[in-house]
Amino acid sequence: MQTITLKHTLPLVFAQQADIKSDIWRQEVSLERGKFYLIEAASGTGKSSLCSYLQGYRRDYEGEIRFDDRDTRSLSVGEWARIRQKSISTLHQELRLFPELSTWDNIQIKNNLSGGFRKDSEIRDWLETLGIADKAEEKTGRMSFGQQQRVALIRALVQPFDFLLADEPVSHLDDTNASLVGDILSAEAKRQGAAVIVTSIGKHMNLPYDKTFHL
Amino acid sequence: MTLVWKLLKQHISPLQLAGFLLANLFGTWIVMLGVQFYRDAIPLLTQDDAFINQNFLVVSKRVTTATTLTASSNTFSTSEVEDLRKQPFCKRAAGFTSSRYKVSASMSLQGGTPLQTELFFESVPDSFVDVQQAEWNYTPGDENVPVILPRSYVALYNFGFAQSRGLPKVSDGLIGMIDMGIFIHSRSGGAQFRGKILGFSNRLNTILVPQDFMDWSNERFEPGRTDEPSRLIVEVVSPADDAIARYMQEKNYDVEDNKLDAGRATYFLRVVVSLVLLVGLLVCALSFYILMLSVYLLVQKNTHKLETLLLLGYTPARVARPYQLLTIGLNIAVLVLAFILTLLCRNYYTDMLTLIFPQMETASPIAALGAGCAVFAAASAVNCTAIRRKVIAIWHRKA
Numbered sequence: 161m162q163t164i165t166l167k168h169t170l171p172l173v174f175a176q177q178a179d180i181k182s183d184i185w186r187q188e189v190s191l192e193r194g195k196f197y198l199i200e201a202a203s204g205t206g207k208s209s210l211c212s213y214l215q216g217y218r219r220d221y222e223g224e225i226r227f228d229d230r231d232t233r234s235l236s237v238g239e240w241a242r243i244r245q246k247s248i249s250t251l252h253q254e255l256r257l258f259p260e261l262s263t264w265d266n267i268q269i270k271n272n273l274s275g276g277f278r279k280d281s282e283i284r285d286w287l288e289t290l291g292i293a294d295k296a297e298e299k300t301g302r303m304s305f306g307q308q309q310r311v312a313l314i315r316a317l318v319q320p321f322d323f324l325l326a327d328e329p330v331s332h333l334d335d336t337n338a339s340l341v342g343d344i345l346s347a348e349a350k351r352q353g354a355a356v357i358v359t360s361i362g363k364h365m366n367l368p369y370d371k372t373f374h375l
Numbered sequence: 376m377t378l379v380w381k382l383l384k385q386h387i388s389p390l391q392l393a394g395f396l397l398a399n400l401f402g403t404w405i406v407m408l409g410v411q412f413y414r415d416a417i418p419l420l421t422q423d424d425a426f427i428n429q430n431f432l433v434v435s436k437r438v439t440t441a442t443t444l445t446a447s448s449n450t451f452s453t454s455e456v457e458d459l460r461k462q463p464f465c466k467r468a469a470g471f472t473s474s475r476y477k478v479s480a481s482m483s484l485q486g487g488t489p490l491q492t493e494l495f496f497e498s499v500p501d502s503f504v505d506v507q508q509a510e511w512n513y514t515p516g517d518e519n520v521p522v523i524l525p526r527s528y529v530a531l532y533n534f535g536f537a538q539s540r541g542l543p544k545v546s547d548g549l550i551g552m553i554d555m556g557i558f559i560h561s562r563s564g565g566a567q568f569r570g571k572i573l574g575f576s577n578r579l580n581t582i583l584v585p586q587d588f589m590d591w592s593n594e595r596f597e598p599g600r601t602d603e604p605s606r607l608i609v610e611v612v613s614p615a616d617d618a619i620a621r622y623m624q625e626k627n628y629d630v631e632d633n634k635l636d637a638g639r640a641t642y643f644l645r646v647v648v649s650l651v652l653l654v655g656l657l658v659c660a661l662s663f664y665i666l667m668l669s670v671y672l673l674v675q676k677n678t679h680k681l682e683t684l685l686l687l688g689y690t691p692a693r694v695a696r697p698y699q700l701l702t703i704g705l706n707i708a709v710l711v712l713a714f715i716l717t718l719l720c721r722n723y724y725t726d727m728l729t730l731i732f733p734q735m736e737t738a739s740p741i742a743a744l745g746a747g748c749a750v751f752a753a754a755s756a757v758n759c760t761a762i763r764r765k766v767i768a769i770w771h772r773k774a
Contacts, residue, residue: 215686218772237691237770244688256683258382269378270687319688 161227161247161322164191164214168223171209175222183373184210186223191355193322196346196367199359201375207359208253210375211327214357215250216240245273249321253328253359255312259301263292263311266300271318278318286314290340306332313341317348324349326358330365342367379684380697386676387701391669396705398662403713403750405655411717411743412724413648418736419728420640430466430614431503433579434459434607437629450603455626459609464616470604471497471581472589475597476561480570480582482532483554484543490536497581498589499608506573513588515595520557520568523583526575550574561596581606615641656750663754666705667761670698674765681769695759695766702758710751717743 166189170180180186184199185206191197201207212218213225216232225232227243235243244250257266264283271278287293290310292303300308309332316324326345330338342365349356358365359375436449451470460468474496481489504511504523511521533544545553555570576583593600611619620639623630674681684694718740725737 217686237767241685241688241690244686246688250686252686256686258680258683260385261378261382265378265381269382269684272378273688 161243162193163226163228164323165189165226166191166223167226169213169225170222171206172220172222173209174206182375184375189373191323191357193355194353195355195370196349197355197357198364198367198369198372199357199375200364200372201359201361203361205375207361207375208327211250211253211325211359214248214323214325215244246320247322249316249319249324251312251316251324251326251329253331255305255308257300257308257312257315260299262297262299263287263303264296266311267315267318270315274319277320283314283318286317286344289344290314290337304332306334306337309333310337310341313345317344321352321354323355323357326356326365328359328361330363331361338363338365341365379689379694382680382684383677383694383697385680386673388669388673391665391672392705395662395666395669396709398665399659399706399709399754400712400716402655402658402660402662403709403747404716405658406652406750407713407717407743407747408720409648409651409655410746411721411738411740413644414738414742415721415725415728416644417641418738420644430611431578432609432611432614432619432630433471434468434609434623434628434630435605437627448603450605451607452603456604456607459607459622462618462622464611464613464618464622466610466612468607468609469500469503471499471606471608472586472593472604473497473602474589475593475600475602476559479558479560481554481556481558482570484537484545485552485554487542488540489554489556490532494582496584496589496592497606498584498586501586503608503610504583510573511585513585513591515587515591518567518569519571520588521585522555522557522570522572523574523576523579524572525580525582526577527580528582529575559592559596563596563598566596617642659750659754663757666702666758670702670758670762671765674698674762674769678769681766682772685766685770691763691766691770695763698762699759702762703755706751706755706758710747713747714740714744717747 166184166187168186168188170185174180174185182205183189199207199210209218209221213221213232216235219233227235227247258269261269267283271283284293284296287296290313292307292310295303295307295311300311303311309329313326313329316326324345329345330341333341345356345365346367348354356367358367358369436451438449456468456470459465477493478495479491479493481491483489501508501511506521506523513520529545536542537544550572553572555572557568557570559566559568617639619630622628681694685691721737721740
């Protein structure tokens with residue numbers, strides 16, 4: 161997938177509002193593979209909605225969202241599954257880890273789906289870098305939100321992707337860890353030639369953004 | 376798959392699954408046992424006779440006190456025979472020819488004390504008798520007469536006669552060793568013949584000789600008389616047809632043979648087995664309902680996990696698979712257990728039935744297994760579809 165295009169897209173809940181000032185809603189926006197984007201948003205401006213639309217989790221919008229030339233409304237269940245496996249990786253704001261599984265299993269459940277995309281040694285290196293190697297066998301339900309955020313980041317990286325959608329990836333991290341996460345994320349995106357779309361309502365990762373949107 | 380299973384097996388209630396297992400086992404077992412019992416029991420009611428095709432019935436008029444007192448005829452007129460022939464269940468019908476002379480016979484085993492008795496002969500057209508034509512004929516003047524004896528006659532000999540005199544008993548294997556002398560007495564003289572016993576019939580309560588011999592001997596010893604038949608042999612399309620019973624009832628005819636009883640018994644057996652199968656299927660349906668509720672509850676409790684798996688890129692088919700395999704596994708366990716139970720029960724009832732029907736042969740359990748597999752396939756197919764739909768509903772966020 162090379163391009164994600166939003167054409168006059170607007171969440172249905174905002175449909176009655178005439179005075180919407182946004183770089184994305186009701187605009188024509190193209191997000192291209194290989195570039196870094198920051199979407200800054202205030203609360204209640206539809207950031208989570210945008211992420212949900214791009215993952216195919218929700219469809220309550222007007223206008224169009226296109227993956228290359230394909231209107232996402234026409235994608236089948238199977239096609240969405242393939243996109244989630246191979247084209248768009250997501251770091252969810254609410255993390256969506258399985259609290260009853262260990263750190264290791266949470267990552268492997270995704271890595272297995274990608275057919276063992278990452279070697280165990282690579283995953284261990286990331287755990288080490290992010291300072292949670294000793295939590296590998298710990299159930300994520302018992303870990304702090306900041307630690308879980310790092311687990312979710314690694315899980316987002318154990319698959320091939322053209323776009324990485326990171327919904328507030330560093331909201332609960334200190335500056336050091338935030339910078340580490342930023343380094344890993346940008347290195348990996350560059351390696352895959354992928355785009356990174358970061359959303360933020362305040363604190364954001366320092367990346368060499370090509371463009372910043374205000375939602 | 377193991378990680379997904381590790382995740383999705385949470386909230387599985389062993390108690391609910393055990394409840395389903397028992398209920399479904401009970402239902403499938405009833406269905407399989409019903410089918411197996413039907414297959415085993417039906418030959419006992421419809422078994423073949425070596426000499427008389429199973430579709431033949433022997434019909435006579437009912438003898439009651441009234442008919443005896445009023446001396447009404449108990450023979451069949453030509454129009455009555457024609458009416459019977461016109462019935463849809465009837466393929467063909469013919470009268471029995473009775474001997475018009477007196478007959479006595481002696482029967483002994485290789486020179487032993489003979490059982491002497493007065494008896495009578497009857498014959499039916501040769502085409503009704505399942506014996507090779509070469510054996511079942513008579514040339515006038517021949518001393519040997521082929522005979523088929525009723526099995527009850529042998530029982531009379533064995534238990535009423537041979538036992539009290541310490542004589543050996545007759546069995547099918549000893550037919551060739553029986554000496555049977557036939558003595559005919561009539562006003563125009565008598566004659567002596569040797570009976571050549573071809574076998575014993577379960578189904579005919581008469582001593583059967585070839586039509587050729589009957590025609591010749593009646594003409595020879597009691598010439599000039601023709602009698603209407605008092606018994607008819609009827610070939611029917613299916614002895615189990617209940618139209619036969621109704622017709623016989625209406626005309627006040629007796630079916631001497633046990634075939635009509637077998638027809639009634641078969642009908643009764645069918646009704647009972649159908650009811651049993653219905654109950655079995657109902658139990659299966661209820662157990663299936665328990666399983667569906669249980670799985671739905673499980674899916675409901677794991678909705679968030681399933682949704683996350685789908686967001687990670689797992690397909691609904693792959694997410695549904697652990698639950699589908701679980702139900703298929705349970706259904707297979709049920710099928711195997713029900714089959715084993717059916718076989719055990721069959722051994723039990725076969726032992727009992729063999730006491731009454733020594734010649735009983737058990738049918739292959741393939742049909743019962745087939746019925747079990749059908750229940751398994753139907754249940755599994757509906758289970759899997761329902762689970763898949765439930766997961767798809769989660770995908771569309773309608774669960």
